[in-house]
Amino acid sequence: MKDQKTDSDLNQPNSAAICSSKSETTNSKRGVKSPRKNKYAQLREAKGDGRKKPPKIKKTEIPALDLHPTADDYTIGHGWGFAVSVVIISAPEVFQKRNQKLFGDIEGVEIYFDDIIVAEYDEDSHDAIMSKVLERAGSLNIKFNPDKLQYRVSEVKYVGQIISKSGVKPDPDHIKAIVAMPTPKSKTEVRRLLGMVNFLSRFIPNVSNVTAPLREIIHEIVEFNRGKEQELSFVNIKELLAKAPILKVFCASDEIIIQCDSSKDGLGSCLIQKGQPVSFVSRCLTNREKNYAQIEKELLAIVFSFEKHHNFVYGRKVAIQSDHKPLTAIVKKPMHKISSRMQRIILKLLKYDFEINYVPGNQMFIADTLSRAFPVNETVRDDPEMLNIVHTVSK
Secondary structure (H helix, E strand, O other), X not given: OOOOOOHHHHXXXXXXXXXXXXXXXXXXXXXXXXXXOXXXXXXXXXXXXXXXXXXXXXXXXXOOOEOOOOOEEEOOEEEOOOEOOXXXXXXXXXXXXXXXXXXXXXXXXXXXXXXXXXXXXXXXXXXXXXXXXXXXXXXXXXXXXXXXXXXXXXXXXXOOEEEEOOEEEEOHHHOHHHHOOOOOOOHHHHHHHHXXXXXXXXXXXXXXXXXXXXXXXXXXXXXXXXXXXXXHHHHHHHHHHOXXXXXXXXXXXXXXXXXXXXXXXXXXXXXXXXXXXXXXXEEEOXXXXXXXXXXXHHHHHHHHHHHHOHHHHOOOEEEEEEOOOOHHXXXXXXXXXXXXXXXXXXXXXXXXXXXXXXXXXXXXXXXXXXXXXXXXXXXXXXXXXXXXXXXXXXX
């Protein structure tokens, strides 16, 4: 069983790959030591972070690495590949160590796993560094992906943040779920929103004054009547939730917690560090996904969370919080003992290092709210990988 496809090949629509279960692969037996990861803070503190002049940034990707012949345990037998597989959790660290060795000695260059960032205060200095990088790559027969090149830009979306001469700010995609949140239409929806606000209240100045108009209409003896004061209160809450000091700038050294949940119609997730949100994401379910079993929807919420927060979580240990207790056991089962649909969902998680922790639903304030208050005008397409399956083999 040999597969020479690289990650770039696997991104093509007509490609196929052989994957093995996270619980069955020999990840723990690879003998790969985890080298020191380049802290995200180092990218912000690099010489060309743009505090005086706009940074000049190049972002690219390094091809797959060769492997020593090492067997993996598949349901249909043993096999080995020529290149680093997507199921190897230590792959990000391997790329970091290898690329740091190849390019890390060039002044003005920072390595983040398989990406290179070049930053300087002026174009001449920037181009000189670029020339060194290209010469080094040429001598090592390394090819860059031109589609991922960003050259001489003053602002770049990098590692889930926007880096510019003004510093670091959140990616607008990570607050879209809050900005596009529909107005509550019932007392239940208002209570749910206030529960999330109360959870974050220590970061919101004068929170009681902001939420007062909404609290007035949730009492049992009061008829639900949403007036101008309530509309203004809701708008103010969204504005407060989508900016500092509530929204935290991601820090690679802090523990990463992802809270995710699925309702009957939507998915919601929030990345949290030190009790403070870093990113909010949500979406509606497609008509096909609405027919999934609840455990499949909850697992889909985890996949959605990882895909949206990939730049934050790839290569790092993540704690998942879910109110669906069976998930803690299902992800540890051998692949051939779960349904084919769940196999396909779990295959998307193999490249991530995570642990699922059960949290009661009444404590999932943010994810629960987002999964029920998703953008209603957003078009979501079915995942092609979930519609087609070539072949499955079971013992």
